[in-house]
Amino acid sequence: MSTTEQTTMNPEVVALGDPDLSFSFGERRTLMNFLQTVTLWILAGIAAIPLISVLWMLISRGGLRISTAIFTELPPAPFEQGGGIGNAIVGTLVMVAIASLISIPIGILGGLYTGLLNPDSRISALIRFVGKVLTGFPSILSGVFVYAWLVIVMKTYSAIAGGVSLSILMLPTVLLTAEQAFRMVPQRMKDAAYGMGCNSTQVATKIVLPTALPGVMTGVMLAVAGASGESAPLLFTALFSNYWIGSFTEPTASLSILIYNFSAMPYENQIELAWTASLVLVLIVLVFNILSRSFGTRRV
Amino acid sequence: MSMEMEMNKLEATAAQQAAGDVAIGANIDKIYYGDFLAVRDAAVDIEKGKITGFIGPSGCGKSTVLRSLNRMNDLIPIFRLEGHVHFLGQDVYGKNVDPVVVRRHIGMVFQQPNPFSMSIFENVAFGLRLNGFKGDISGRVEKALRRAALWNEVKDKLKQNGLSLSGGQQQRLCIARAIATEPTVLLMDEPCSALDPIATRQIEELMLQLKKDYTVAIVTHNMQQAIRVADKTAFFSVDMTQGGRTGFLVEVGDTKQVFENPKENLTKEYLSGEFS
Numbered sequence A: 001m002s003t004t005e006q007t008t009m010n011p012e013v014v015a016l017g018d019p020d021l022s023f024s025f026g027e028r029r030t031l032m033n034f035l036q037t038v039t040l041w042i043l044a045g046i047a048a049i050p051l052i053s054v055l056w057m058l059i060s061r062g063g064l065r066i067s068t069a070i071f072t073e074l075p076p077a078p079f080e081q082g083g084g085i086g087n088a089i090v091g092t093l094v095m096v097a098i099a100s101l102i103s104i105p106i107g108i109l110g111g112l113y114t115g116l117l118n119p120d121s122r123i124s125a126l127i128r129f130v131g132k133v134l135t136g137f138p139s140i141l142s143g144v145f146v147y148a149w150l151v152i153v154m155k156t157y158s159a160i161a162g163g164v165s166l167s168i169l170m171l172p173t174v175l176l177t178a179e180q181a182f183r184m185v186p187q188r189m190k191d192a193a194y195g196m197g198c199n200s201t202q203v204a205t206k207i208v209l210p211t212a213l214p215g216v217m218t219g220v221m222l223a224v225a226g227a228s229g230e231s232a233p234l235l236f237t238a239l240f241s242n243y244w245i246g247s248f249t250e251p252t253a254s255l256s257i258l259i260y261n262f263s264a265m266p267y268e269n270q271i272e273l274a275w276t277a278s279l280v281l282v283l284i285v286l287v288f289n290i291l292s293r294s295f296g297t298r299r300v
Numbered sequence B: 001m002s003m004e005m006e007m008n009k010l011e012a013t014a015a016q017q018a019a020g021d022v023a024i025g026a027n028i029d030k031i032y033y034g035d036f037l038a039v040r041d042a043a044v045d046i047e048k049g050k051i052t053g054f055i056g057p058s059g060c061g062k063s064t065v066l067r068s069l070n071r072m073n074d075l076i077p078i079f080r081l082e083g084h085v086h087f088l089g090q091d092v093y094g095k096n097v098d099p100v101v102v103r104r105h106i107g108m109v110f111q112q113p114n115p116f117s118m119s120i121f122e123n124v125a126f127g128l129r130l131n132g133f134k135g136d137i138s139g140r141v142e143k144a145l146r147r148a149a150l151w152n153e154v155k156d157k158l159k160q161n162g163l164s165l166s167g168g169q170q171q172r173l174c175i176a177r178a179i180a181t182e183p184t185v186l187l188m189d190e191p192c193s194a195l196d197p198i199a200t201r202q203i204e205e206l207m208l209q210l211k212k213d214y215t216v217a218i219v220t221h222n223m224q225q226a227i228r229v230a231d232k233t234a235f236f237s238v239d240m241t242q243g244g245r246t247g248f249l250v251e252v253g254d255t256k257q258v259f260e261n262p263k264e265n266l267t268k269e270y271l272s273g274e275f276s
């Protein structure tokens, strides 16, 4: 019985003979693999061309003017030489900070509600829906909206209005990534916390928040990076200013509007500054993007 | 006023005396998940200073009963219990009872290791900090880790994340976390199912040590383990007659008696199946 079984099974094994494990290029599978790898590298290279050329242009043209004056001086008047973009850098940072102060707490609390406290309620479904709609919200409409509700009421363009319009754009990113991060905290871990005698608030603050923090920070950094580069919402809300920011209720300079204004001017000095402002802006965005990646890769 | 207090005191001592050697007296009539009757008629006493083992086929409600002892099941919205569970004379499901406080006195170790995403040290110190413990935290952490047979493996890396440990080490970390606060009763739901035989032996040793000071209830699928560690054994089974699969307590008694001389036929059949 067993011998017949062996004879019926053995021929195939014997037919293969001693295995040849050495690498051979001639085999179809290896060849295809090689071709595909090469193709993909070429495609990736093509995709990177625009990115690299933009970066190259920014560095070669904007890098010329990088100096301390750029950070400490005000924009020049027409025909004036030199000058800097200090007020625009400060203005952008201030408005992004205001936007963060509004959107991060609301976004995290919202994410905590939809992701942890009451995921299945109708309010959660509504919050989620609004978040997703806001994600695709045209940024210029956020500016128009704040113009109608804040600028007209306050009778002035201001850093506050600029910050509020940016916060509308940041909110969905913070909210949806925070929700995701809170959902990723395993139920087992929450059970353990309840088992140790935590009440729901303690489970949220001692376990869920710290465990989800890297994920939440990723969303926050992405939102900040996105808001830093926005120009359309600021056009109707913060406008621009040639001076240092003196209060939150006056028109405020920003990098993106400075780029927009100066690049259209017929003066060489201003155009150079627009390039430098672009480089600074890209660097700011890049820093926040890198921060978000560094949080994301941290072990949960 | 003072009369009333006297009366209350008297009542309390009376209740304690009635409790006697019983840490947890469970008198469960029915446990429902929604409309589904999961368990019926389970009356078990978890005696002080002893290890009580819960055995029985899968799905018979061992975990359900165990988790209802410290009100862990309250976290499941559709859970509903009819009956009483007395912890040192007080009804755990009484009106003014805070389940959070119950869980601080009745600790729990789960089937799946579930350390927190924080350092090994902080994992063990978690319950101490939660309870506002003011004494020597490092000392208590070391003691708990030693008793959980984990100290030698982690003493040089207490700052590492608890999740970086192996599965078996994680489980011992969870045991250390649960015993660091010295709860009155420790509930363990198949704590060794993720462990190798050596770690399992270490945990069993630990349980035998623990019972000098604590009371332990353990669910296990491993009959040998029940024989090795349990002083008393409760055998659960399922009956399919009422449409659903409803678990119930078949018999409970000294481990030796249940395994060598079971009163019920169901127990006999189950054990002969397990040991054949």
Ligand SMILES: Nc1ncnc2c1ncn2[C@@H]1O[C@H](COP(=O)(O)OP(=O)(O)OP(=O)(O)O)[C@@H](O)[C@H]1O
Pocket: B033, B038, B057, B058, B059, B060, B061, B062, B063, B064, B065, B076, B245, B247
């Ligand atoms: N959260 C829940 N919701 C609904 N039904 C549940 C829930 N947990 C358990 N049950 C049901 O209750 C019954 C008893 O389950 P339980 O987990 O207590 O069994 P067990 O004896 O611990 O089984 P095992 O040995 O496989 O762990 C099962 O029929 C199960 O499907």
Ligand SMILES: [Mg+2]
Pocket: B062, B063, B064, B189, B219
């Ligand atoms: Mg179970």
